[in-house]
Amino acid sequence: MALTKLESRDGTTDISIESYAYAYQDADNIHDAAWHRNWVGFHAPEHRITFDDIMLDSLLVAHYIPVFESFVAGGVQEVAFEPTEPFVSLTLTRRDGGGDEVNVRGRLEHPLGDETEELDFEFETSVLKVEQFLQGLREIASEFPVRKIE
Structure with a gap:
């Protein structure tokens, strides 16, 4: 299991994404083989939301690592992280x-019974906490690399 987490500066709010398995073990193409099973958690003083779904893929994680590296280094002032789903x-x-x-x-769009609930949120964090999120993405990429399909 590999986990990435972005936490507020004061520690009261966080969003976590854990990849714990490839979603399609018998995939016959690189795109299906890249999908992960993910546990997602959002914790804030007024919310505690968790769900399990297929959300990240290895190709996307590999794309975002240099984007976040540039952000942490100060090369870009804004970054948008939007998984495929x-x-x-x-x-x-x-x-x-x-x-x-x-x-x-x-x-955050999350399952609520048979429907989907959307939650908008905002918090302040630090570059150090973004660097920790980046390290989590690196761990996900290491544990779930892009699989070669023969």
């Missing part, structure tokens, strides 16, 4: 140019 989207913006303050705006 519309369950979680995060937009991270540096509030003070080259400083440590990062604003996170997000949307």
